[in-house]
Amino acid sequence: MKSTMVTIRDVAKESGFSSTTVSIVLNSAPLARYIPASTKKCIERAAKKLGYRPNLFARSLRSQRSHTVGVMVFDMTDPYCTLVLRGIENSLYQSSYLPILTDVHNERSRFERYLEMLLDRRVEALIVLANWLFVDIDVLADLEKSSIPTVMIGRELQTDSISSVLVDNELGAHAALEHLYSLGHRKIAIIRGPKTLADSAPRWKGIRSFAKSVELEIDPRLVLDLPESRDPISSFEAGYQLTEDLLKQRRPFTALMAFDDMTAFGAIRALAKAGLRVPEHCSVIGFDDVAASALYTPSLTTIRQPMEVMGTIAVSIALDGVNAVLEKRQLSAVHRKIAPELAVRESTRRLL
Amino acid sequence: MKSTMVTIRDVAKESGFSSTTVSIVLNSAPLARYIPASTKKCIERAAKKLGYRPNLFARSLRSQRSHTVGVMVFDMTDPYCTLVLRGIENSLYQSSYLPILTDVHNERSRFERYLEMLLDRRVEALIVLANWLFVDIDVLADLEKSSIPTVMIGRELQTDSISSVLVDNELGAHAALEHLYSLGHRKIAIIRGPKTLADSAPRWKGIRSFAKSVELEIDPRLVLDLPESRDPISSFEAGYQLTEDLLKQRRPFTALMAFDDMTAFGAIRALAKAGLRVPEHCSVIGFDDVAASALYTPSLTTIRQPMEVMGTIAVSIALDGVNAVLEKRQLSAVHRKIAPELAVRESTRRLL
DNA sequence: TCCCGAAGTTCGATTTAAATG
DNA sequence: GCATTTAAATCGAACTTCGGG
Numbered sequence: 001m002k003s004t005m006v007t008i009r010d011v012a013k014e015s016g017f018s019s020t021t022v023s024i025v026l027n028s029a030p031l032a033r034y035i036p037a038s039t040k041k042c043i044e045r046a047a048k049k050l051g052y053r054p055n056l057f058a059r060s061l062r063s064q065r066s067h068t069v070g071v072m073v074f075d076m077t078d079p080y081c082t083l084v085l086r087g088i089e090n091s092l093y094q095s096s097y098l099p100i101l102t103d104v105h106n107e108r109s110r111f112e113r114y115l116e117m118l119l120d121r122r123v124e125a126l127i128v129l130a131n132w133l134f135v136d137i138d139v140l141a142d143l144e145k146s147s148i149p150t151v152m153i154g155r156e157l158q159t160d161s162i163s164s165v166l167v168d169n170e171l172g173a174h175a176a177l178e179h180l181y182s183l184g185h186r187k188i189a190i191i192r193g194p195k196t197l198a199d200s201a202p203r204w205k206g207i208r209s210f211a212k213s214v215e216l217e218i219d220p221r222l223v224l225d226l227p228e229s230r231d232p233i234s235s236f237e238a239g240y241q242l243t244e245d246l247l248k249q250r251r252p253f254t255a256l257m258a259f260d261d262m263t264a265f266g267a268i269r270a271l272a273k274a275g276l277r278v279p280e281h282c283s284v285i286g287f288d289d290v291a292a293s294a295l296y297t298p299s300l301t302t303i304r305q306p307m308e309v310m311g312t313i314a315v316s317i318a319l320d321g322v323n324a325v326l327e328k329r330q331l332s333a334v335h336r337k338i339a340p341e342l343a344v345r346e347s348t349r350r351l352l
Numbered sequence: 353m354k355s356t357m358v359t360i361r362d363v364a365k366e367s368g369f370s371s372t373t374v375s376i377v378l379n380s381a382p383l384a385r386y387i388p389a390s391t392k393k394c395i396e397r398a399a400k401k402l403g404y405r406p407n408l409f410a411r412s413l414r415s416q417r418s419h420t421v422g423v424m425v426f427d428m429t430d431p432y433c434t435l436v437l438r439g440i441e442n443s444l445y446q447s448s449y450l451p452i453l454t455d456v457h458n459e460r461s462r463f464e465r466y467l468e469m470l471l472d473r474r475v476e477a478l479i480v481l482a483n484w485l486f487v488d489i490d491v492l493a494d495l496e497k498s499s500i501p502t503v504m505i506g507r508e509l510q511t512d513s514i515s516s517v518l519v520d521n522e523l524g525a526h527a528a529l530e531h532l533y534s535l536g537h538r539k540i541a542i543i544r545g546p547k548t549l550a551d552s553a554p555r556w557k558g559i560r561s562f563a564k565s566v567e568l569e570i571d572p573r574l575v576l577d578l579p580e581s582r583d584p585i586s587s588f589e590a591g592y593q594l595t596e597d598l599l600k601q602r603r604p605f606t607a608l609m610a611f612d613d614m615t616a617f618g619a620i621r622a623l624a625k626a627g628l629r630v631p632e633h634c635s636v637i638g639f640d641d642v643a644a645s646a647l648y649t650p651s652l653t654t655i656r657q658p659m660e661v662m663g664t665i666a667v668s669i670a671l672d673g674v675n676a677v678l679e680k681r682q683l684s685a686v687h688r689k690i691a692p693e694l695a696v697r698e699s700t701r702r703l704l
Numbered sequence: 705t706c707c708c709g710a711a712g713t714t715c716g717a718t719t720t721a722a723a724t725g
Numbered sequence: 726g727c728a729t730t731t732a733a734a735t736c737g738a739a740c741t742t743c744g745g746g
Contacts (some may be wrong), residue, residue, distance in 0.1 A: 018731045034728055056472055058716035061409040061736050076438050086428050089455045101453040103441045120408055236647050265647045272649050292644040295588050295617045297624050370710050386707055410737035413715050
């Protein structure tokens with residue numbers, strides 16, 4: 001039945017050497033340089049013949065290493081996650097680490113339980129994708145006491161024990177408004193993010209900073225805020241609703257800047273329902289560049305977050321942290337802010 | 353430094369009992385019923401005081417259990433994955449299992465390497481999401497020799513050692529065509545799936561079966577095939593391209609049935625470019641109901657795969673398999689075919 | 705005999721210390 | 726001292742066995 005249970009002792013018996021020697025050879029440990037090539041070859045042949053695979057539980061028990069990284073996502077259904085996860089997965093693969101994926105569903109209890117489970121499994125690092133985050137900050141403080149290298153994507157903590165990878169929201173929003181402005185738009189409606197979402201404030205700052213630089217007046221009656229909601233898809237519905245409200249006001253606008261792509265999709269839907277075509281009657285710009293944006297009709301002009309790259313960077317910071325711990329080096333948190341880029345597509349056009 | 357290394361012996365010392373007793377009490381093993389409540393309380397208090405957490409490596413080494421399930425996805429960026437993964441994650445969470453997520457990128461070498469890594473970690477079951485699968489079947493035969501409970505989602509193997517969860521493609525395609533027909537459409541263009549994709553044939557069968565039942569004639573010149581491609585997003589571009597070709601033919605059609613939602617998005621784009629509005633000038637129906645379908649303008653009428661449910665079912669089959677192994681019961685593979693449902697939205701309308 | 709708890713073994717690999725020639 | 730090999734201890738929990746009351 002369990003013919004697949006070849007231990008190091010079996011290899012030892014087969015090769016005629018002790019398990020110590022086998023271990024040294026197969027791991028090419030430092031001592032292996034004293035061992036003659038003939039012995040090595042013999043042991044390797046025996047191992048291959050028996051199909052020996054080391055038991056990782058035993059190895060981990062000794063070494064206290066799991067070669068595993070915990071990945072926590074706050075809401076898996078957020079399309080923002082997909083590419084970030086791809087980036088994480090790919091980088092971990094290069095380093096022979098495996099990810100344990102957990103989805104917090106934006107629930108405090110789940111966060112706590114999962115954190116415990118991951119720590120119990122001795123994950124060597126933790127990557128937290130705080131994409132659509134509506135839990136109290138103090139929950140995140142739990143992360144600090146975890147004492148393993150931790151990287152947050154999409155959110156920065158005050159503490160200097162947790163690294164972060166962020167998109168430069170201010171820069172992105174600045175570029176988005178600049179794009180609309182350069183196309184001749186002056187009456188621009190803006191749908192801002194929920195106040196409690198960390199991204200909202202810097203994006204608004206970027207908007208005001210650009211507006212100021214060209215003395216563009218932002219009509220406060222054309223500025224609306226998304227409500228809070230735990231569901232990332234909800235910004236679609238809210239975008240739809242707010243745009244309808246906007247249209248009811250009958251204050252003219254020729255372009256709309258949405259908080260994110262979901263919101264933009266909602267806005268386009270509302271405009272279409274009112275008989276307004278995008279971009280002919282109104283230009284619309286989003287933020288994020290989720291996969292659907294390129295597939296939309298019209299395809300969505302947006303600010304692209306380099307999500308896959310962000311995942312890659314997070315892994316690299318995390319594994320640096322792991323190495324630092326192994327070498328007992330002190331390593332302080334790293335904070336990277338990544339520049340987004342404007343992706344011009346069909347949903348925006350020059351004002352005629 | 354490593355104050356977080358409380359062993360069962362520490363608890364034994366603190367409580368004044370032996371590690372045996374501590375183990376029995378904390379695991380409420382059968383023998384625990386002989387142990388007086390006072391002893392239990394004392395031990396539990398000591399454990400809590402020291403913040404004892406059992407070392408899972410040691411436990412796994414003894415029990416040969418990992419409480420881990422391997423999840424292999426063939427292409428993570430396929431929007432089809434998201435909800436299935438959510439379903440898997442959620443069910444595993446209920447059972448205190450943790451998923452290790454691997455993304456094969458449709459590459460044979462990755463598949464093999466990941467399979468090895470997962471088996472090395474003694475995952476107790478394997479769930480394979482064969483969503484957009486273009487590797488040789490014989491690669492999948494590797495799964496059989498793995499000898500752990502395995503469930504495939506989206507593809508059925510001839511073997512009876514691997515369970516499967518499938519959507520009823522034939523039923524779905526049947527319902528899709530029926531929907532268009534009932535709206536009065538008779539000239540219906542059809543974009544079929546790539547020939548090597550397992551879903552393609554049954555969907556086509558469902559189409560013909562409905563057509564036959566109402567004596568609807570399918571014009572072969574309005575039937576096109578998606579090309580093969582490893583990239584799931586490519587069906588968007590192919591859908592676009594094929595629809596353009598279709599329009600160039602100048603053979604009239606009033607409705608289009610796409611292989612999947614991505615293809616439908618591509619088709620809508622092509623129609624829009626030709627000045628044809630959906631659904632006013634042409635109805636379009638997709639298949640899958642990926643998240644973006646509800647957000648599209650117009651929202652897409654499609655055949656909904658109950659993806660989250662499919663993930664849940666896969667987990668339940670997998671864990672049944674795990675229990676069977678534990679109890680040394682023999683358990684043969686389970687094959688579930690799930691009925692999809694028609695989701696009527698804005699992209700189809702009655703022919704006037 | 706029944707209840708309770710301790711001592712010792714096991715899981716499989718790594719590592720230290722030590723033994724050969 | 727050097728090259729080569731190995732016995733024995735270790736990691737932490739769980740289970741088997743056994744002895745005392």
